[in-house]
Amino acid sequence: MSLPYAPHAPYAPYAEVIGDPIAQSKSPLIHRFWLERLGIEGDYRHCHVKPGELADYIARRRGDPDWRGCNVTMPHKQAVMPLLDRIDPVANAIGAVNTVVREDDGSLAGYNTDAPGFLEPLLDELKQPHLFRMARIVGNGGAARAMVRALADHGFVIVMFGRDPARGRALLDDLDPEGEHHTAPLDTLAAPTDFAFDDRVGCLDLVVNASPLGMTGNPPLAIHPSHIPPRSICYEIVTSPRETEFLKTAQQAGFRTIDGFAMLIGQAAYAFGKFFGQPAPRADDDELRALLTA
Structure with missing residues (x-):
């Protein structure tokens, strides 16, 4: 580009x-x-x-x-x-x-700036009281580290999905050893589940792809909608393509979605202010997004 x-x-x-x-x-x-x-x-x-x-x-x-x-x-x-x-x-x-x-x-x-950039599109939700907050995070790399720390600070119980659950366990124990968090194998997300979620009224559920799955040149994130709790927010960090299979699956099932440009632009804005001493002009985000996808 x-x-x-x-x-x-x-x-x-x-x-x-x-x-x-x-x-x-x-x-x-x-x-x-x-x-x-x-x-x-x-x-x-x-x-x-x-x-x-x-x-x-x-x-x-x-x-x-x-x-x-x-x-x-x-x-x-x-x-x-x-x-x-x-x-x-x-x-x-x-x-x-x-x-x-x-x-x-x-x-x-x-x-x-990954942590505040990730949280930026969630700030309105985080201002509300909730009976319970849970985040399902796919991946256990560098981006996931920032997410785990940020979400733990906001009272989330975290379930990490990865090819190596032991690595996810080590990450959770390192970043929030007192938290009641969990790990699970990545492949459990692909097949339908008959788990009966409650209606989740008063709860805040996130499903986050913090992995390269779905990125151009990589296999898609295989997740069946039955693994996504009712009223969840589905959050993607991949930016190429802008609309991944994960986002399409979530949208077709009626879930609210956040695309990868939200975190990308959000974290960049925090860095810009530190580099150049002025806030980024966020009123132009729509035009910036159009440039990023051109």
Whole structure:
């Protein structure tokens, strides 16, 4: 996808996204869109950083006065932590950093914007009282770590589905050892179940795909609607394609859905404010979404 705006002049403030691979990242499009709307002289780029190059990358950027920080994607979200001067308490609790910011004193601080970005489209629901809150999360990688910590803080009981339930158990025990959470094999979701859910009035149920299943080039997430409790919100983090088979299944069964761009844009907005000192212009989200899907 070509970016809609040309890079700004050299020696202007800039941020970037790092990872391996990184060429597919939509973050430059999002941040450049906001920079243009706000008239900020700056840029946002992507930089391919392999695992063995991370320490050198951080050392070089420390000496660049124009560098405002970077977003961090796989496989660096944990490896970058010991290279920083300070870790925000939320990121420390999650055990992963996805945003590095040069602070006013020149030190480097690590944040996790995945957690607030994930929660953003759920804030109205979370303001309401509930008799019970449960989240079924598919996947146990880096994105799932942020979700588990964020949802546990909001009183959710969590059930993690994965190919390796033991890995999910270790993640739950690490992030919320006092919680009454559960794990289950991923393949149990594919076949119909005759489990009789109650009507769930007064409850908040989430079903979240935090895995690459359904992403372009990967097999779909196989989940039968009978595993989704009544009145659930079905939340997808995959952005390509925008409408995955999981979302289609949920919509056809009458469930409320949230697509992957909600978290992508939400977490980017938190990072943008830290990089460039102004809130992202969220009134233009519809236009931004159109660019992301063009």
